[in-house]
Amino acid sequence: MTRSTPEPVQVVKSRRDAALAWLVKAVPYIGFLGVQFDRRGDELTAVLPFREMLIGNPALPALHGGATAAFLEVTAIIELAWATMWEDLEAGRLDPSRIADAALPNLPKTIDFSIDYLRSGLPRDAYARARVTRSGRRYASVQVECWQDNRNRPVALGSAHFLMPEG
């Protein structure tokens, strides 16, 4: 019985990291907010490092509700695009070494977004994770959660619908 040799772990990691970086770097607004993504396998954690420009209420001080909303929306869109890209990447249909200069695949479009503000955002780093609860050919539903110091004390919860790109 013959078995193909598994790919070296570094090859797999660098391919996945390159694909994620390609997706994230293409969107100017992600750079404007300063959102970064940690990857463990296919799981993404979005990180919003604290900066003064994220403040909405200087008296408290607290993060701007709009900055929190934008962070949740960025996390949801990237999670959805990443989940779609992951299958092609693992099946070998997508080669990041060749796509680096290629046009980005069409991104999902937000249909609606609903946010629950549970606590005021503190002037420190924030984290978020999104879960695709339904992914169809046309529509997708995503839930997203943002926290700071304590994972079980969320700052905000979001729920969104997206229109999937055609093709």
Next chain:
Amino acid sequence: MSDHLARARAFIDILPHSRALGMRLDQFGDGQAVLSLPYDARLVGDPATGVLHGGAISALIDTASGAAVMAHASAPASTATLDLRIDYMRPATPGRTVTAHAHCYHVTRTVAFVRVTATDDDSGRPVATGVAAFTLTGQANVP
């Protein structure tokens, strides 16, 4: 420009996130606020089309809604978003300013309710609409 609008504009200008996005307060009073967001390539969400990111529109809608609460006759000392729901009707036209009209149409002792519409220069077709509830504290004129 009225003193009232000038004071409100100074208030918006010291909100670091609103300033970073380049928001401008155009109207303020009677529970209504109008804020605009000039087009900026740094705020693009879809590089293929140059359309602004939904997050930038959300930040505009949130700020306009909060400003409408502060513009209410009950004169609250401060407010914070409780929940916000935004529907995106169409992409904002690249290169055009987006303007949000927010109306705080009802307040209780503790909660303010807001409706908001965002348009670009084709004002007959909204880019997005929103509904929000805000906390209210320290109202000078309790209804």
